[in-house]
Amino acid sequence: MDVAEEFERRLQTRLGGIGAAARLVAAGQAQMLRGLAGFAALQAPREVDPPGVFSHYAPEEVAATLRVSGASARNQLYFAETVVRRLPRAVDALAAGIIDLPRLRSLEHATSPLDDDVAAQVEAWILDRGPRKHRAAFSAACRRAVIRLDPDGAKDRADEQRRDRSVRIEADEDATSTLIAVLPAEDAAACYQRIDHLADIIARNRDDDDERTRDQIRADVLVDLLTGRAEHAAPIGCEIQVVVPITTLLGLGHEPGELAGYGPLPAAIAKEIAMRPGSTWRRLLTDPQGTLIEVAERRLPSPAQVRHIRARNRQCTHPTCTRKATRTDTDHTVPYAAGGPTHTTNLGPCCRRHHRMRHQPGRLWKVRQPRPGTFEWTGPAGTTTTTYPHNYLTGEEHLSACD
Ligand SMILES: [Zn+2]
Structure with missing residues (x-):
């Protein structure tokens, strides 16, 4: 065996060890979840307890055993009880090292508004198609499956969240504050794109002594735009891509849409955006399999x-x-x-x-x-x-x- 082959063999051995360790960790986490859920099941709420799936005072013993706070133990018990009861196939997949704990959390989070039946359908849909390339793709797939299998609920939840749009400010340390805007996803994307576009123009045309980072320029542009303290070019070139399956646009199906850079949208919301006259988005039509069939014209001329x-x-x-x-x-x-x-x-x-x-x-x-x-x-x-x-x-x- 020559030196190169020997080196390659050692790399393969290390990689194999990492993979085996990851499966062991996942199996251990599944065992932990089943242990916690089993403990919760033995601690039925008593009459004096507030309503819950386990006794109000169950977390304290777990907290002492795991040496964590009572609040942390309570969260772990709730999570374990929920996934073992509602997502048993996903816990099996964790035990087998097919998915990891972050993916299980994504699935649990995405299915939390659903009843047990629909949650089980989403679980099956997701697990039948594997662990995906990385967690972000897995999370997006979970959200897409929820929208696909519960289109009306997804629309209602989206409407409610979008009704709760707001702007607020939070004081931070060291003479800074965080300005937070909770917006419909397409509006947030359009705002960010305009800010980023202007920051790009400034960065390309600036003097040598302007050493601001791109983040700093974007922050300055935001303040310029909102306070009117500096003039900026008219909004040209902003474009958010909204992907809509043609069956959804025609009202023949409930396939979720997609907002570029954001992820899946409920069919009704994607359709509504695609039909709305607007200057900041471009409609991409797909067939039901997701293959692009048409890029809509821009509304604003170049x-x-x-x-x-x-x-x-x-x-x-x-x-x-x-x-x-x-x-x-x-x-x-x-x-x-x-x-x-x-x-x-x-x-x-x-x-x-x-x-x-x-x-x-x-x-x-x-x-x-x-x-x-x-x-x-x-x-x-x-x-x-x-x-x-x-x-x-x-x-x-x-x-x-x-x-
Ligand atoms: Zn005229």
Whole structure:
């Protein structure tokens, strides 16, 4: 055996030892959980006790045995009693070293709002598909399974949590405080992305003597934005990806959606976000197996698209309007909400007045874009007037009435 082979063999031996030790630890933890649950079962609550699954004074003896606080012993007893009763297959998997204790905690946490039957279904779903690559993936899989198997409950819990959104402040040590915002996940992602985007611009354009870390810059940007103490670029480039299975979007299924960087969303919430007109997210449609089938257009045109249409139509496209395109909104000819794409062939400059006019309820004015840059406006009386793109040879815009 040469030196390299010998070295490799020693590495393999060490790795094998680490794996065996991890299985031993897991088996020991399973034994501990079963011991605690068995102890709890022998300590039924007495009449004088407050309601509970074991006697009010059971934790003290465990605390003395394990040399931990009473509160810690109580938590361990509760956890052990719960998982041994509700998630017995998962405890078996821990005993066999297939999952570890952190994964069991994730499963227990995810299933805690469910009744015993649905919890057992989630347990089976998760264990049938293995321990996953790492704990984060396992936890996300647990949450996804809960949403899949209890869609209505997941929606109700999400609604409740989202209703409880809040901002609060907590005083810390050393002249600092923590500002906490509890937000709908997509809003939090959009806020963070804007802050990070601006921090990125600042970091790339700063002077040599600006030695702030990226964390420091983000903190400064947050304060700038909220207090208005410094100006920042308009919000362009923020984009949260919301993944929605097409069956969910069509109301044919309850497959969970997904928010990039966050994880699974209840079907109803993902669908609601995907249908909501918004400027900060992009909808990704998948088939029921999760394969991407369509990336939705952005609602907000890119700066290049805006430059293009403002050069193509140098004024508001309404026939009577002379407002310069540089001072207009960018209007979707077929509204975005009606499925109109964010393409230059479906965009035109439109002043605020005429933009509002054509989106009035009842839509008295109708507009079509039969060719890129050519707009047919039809008024309430049925008269159609066409405006044309700027002609760079003659330097004029055509205007002709028909009908
Ligand atoms: Zn106008």
